[in-house]
Amino acid sequence: QAQLVESGGGLVQAGGSLRLSCDASGLLFSFSSYAVGWFRQAPGKEQEFVAVMSWTGDRISYADDVEGRFTISRDQAKRTVYLQMNSLKPEDTAVYYCVAKFRAGVETEVSEYSDRGQGTQVTVSS
Numbered sequence: 085q086a087q088l089v090e091s092g093g094g095l096v097q098a099g100g101s102l103r104l105s106c107d108a109s110g111l112l113f114s115f116s117s118y119a120v121g122w123f124r125q126a127p128g129k130e131q132e133f134v135a136v137m138s139w140t141g142d143r144i145s146y147a148d149d150v151e152g153r154f155t156i157s158r159d160q161a162k163r164t165v166y167l168q169m170n171s172l173k174p175e176d177t178a179v180y181y182c183v184a185k186f187r188a189g190v191e192t193e194v195s196e197y198s199d200r201g202q203g204t205q206v207t208v209s210s
Contacts, residue, residue, distance in 0.1 A: 106182030
């Protein structure tokens, strides 16, 4: 059974940085065959797309409000996905989830992903 385990969340002041990690295990196929991404959900709001990298690694998409501040990357050998978050704002406060999908492109709808982690809380204070 696929497991995606996020870590790296926490409390940070506005303008600060955090790096989230997502360790993948139990995937049916090689980790390198999966598109990987991040979604988030703030209290009282629906899940929203943050960033995704295609399985080939040559396409990346970001939500408009994180473009230029967040960077998604992956380490194939460690089977880990990262989300570097800089210039954090209070509106970035949410639970951040890692997702994966076999041989996918840059899917931005959460319904496209069947593999998802439990999430890590990010809180940005003003």
